[in-house]
Amino acid sequence: MLILGIETSTGASSVSFWSDHGRVGGMTIARERGHVEILMPAVLRTLELAGLSIDRLTGVAVGLGPGLFTSxxxxxxxxxxLAQVLDVPIVGISSLDLLAFNVRFTPKLICACVDARRGEVFAAFYRQAQGGVHRLNDYSTWEPKxxxxxxxxRDEDVLFVGNGAVVYxxxxxxxxxxxxxxSQYPRAEALCELAAPLFAREETTPLALLEPLYVRRSDAEINWERRGVVIKRPDRVRISKKAMEGRA
Known part of the structure; x- marks a missing residue:
């Protein structure tokens, strides 16, 4: 088994690789823009440092958000x-779930929250459960107050986790x-750890059904809608032949 995890919902994006023996490599990308240019090079560089090739991948896991729309x-x-080109299964997990997993050992009520800009946060509540955490409510947008x-x-001791909690x-x-x-950022390493048993049980997601978890519309969509323009979100990105040839 060799799983690639990609998590890009915040300004501290990351990639990680996970095998039967645990984490084999990873990289953090500390920027909010330019992911089209740097994400695949980061994946390939991490593989190179680990002495692996991309055609050994058996699955791809991705953080679904909510978070920064473009990244x-x-x-x-x-x-x-990548899942389509390499013909491997894919799993998507909410980035709020990943945040809660970061602090899964606390006995306190967990509130995972990501900065949503506009004076709001994306958030959900969780409780410690066997092997991880259990979500108590839907993913929602909240004003901090x-x-x-x-x-x-909820009348419990609470632990807030995520960059939204830091901002507010x-x-x-x-x-x-x-x-x-x-712990304030969802991490690709945690993504792989949560995805591994799902791959083992073949609880994967059909490629056509996997979509980002936006929770609300972006400012760009609202502005363009006011002008009568429809925005189509890309379902795939172009990965150059040269990049894929460098996988060996």
Whole structure:
């Protein structure tokens, strides 16, 4: 087994490779733009450093968001293209699930939240469960004060995790703990760890049905709609023949 994980929902995107023996390589991409140009080179460079070739992949896992619209779209499209070209199965997992998994050992109520811009966060609540976490509600968009009020209404000690919690620390830190450090970003390593048993059980997603989890529309879509223009999101990205020839 060799799984590629691609997670691009935040400004700290990452790629990782996972085998039967655990993590074999990974890379973090600390930027919010330009993923079309850097994502595939990052995948191939990580493989090179691990002494592996891309044609050994047996599956692709991708973070579905919600998060940054453009980078998320590129990440999902790249994952789908690779799965199609290499004829391997694909699994998609919410980036909020990955955040909650980062702090799965806490006994506290978990609130995973990603900065959604416009003074909002994407968030969901979780509780520790055997082998990971269990989500308690739908993925939603919240104003920080409303999210704080919801957390208070649950009457439990709460741990907020994600860059949304860091951005809105003033509102959320008053009523609960805010996780910091690497746990504030969804990671491709955790993505691979969660996806591995799904691949083993053949619980994969049909390629045509795999889509990013946007939760709300982007500013660009709203602005273009006002002008009467329809935006079509790309389902695939173009991967050059030269890039694929460098896989061996």
């Amino acid at each position: 998320l779209r590129v990440g999902v499209a790249t994952a789908k293209t 409303a999210l704080a009020a919801e957390a208070i209404s 620390h003033d509102e959320l830190g008053e009523i609960g703990e805010v996780a910091t450090g690497s």
